[in-house]
Amino acid sequence: MKKIKVPKSQLLIVSIVIIMLFYLISLVANYDFNTIIWYSSIILTVLAIILSGALVSGDRQRGNYHSSPENTNQALNYSQIILIIAIPFYLVLLLQYLIY
Secondary structure, eight states, rough: OOOOOOOOHHHHHHHHHHHHHHHHHHHTOOHHHHHHHHHHHHHHHHHHHHHHHHTSSSSHHHHHHHHHHHHHHHHHHHHHHHHHHHHHHHHHHHHHHHOO
């Protein structure tokens, strides 16, 4: 399997665009923007943890890696991509916390 190579700057731009869309949705649909960002950041974090295999024991993780290292590396790559996308969500939450 090929490793996906996406520049980090593009991932951050995609994330910022998603945050802007969420802000527009919160204005139009009268939802709380803070709640939308909070749930989105939790979902992204949990998804990254699941894909990275951090929730399994060390023996199982080693077994999974040695049985299919290509799939493990691909899952870790996806996990890193998701965490990079989640960074602006965390920053928005931090700014909201510091402002309010």
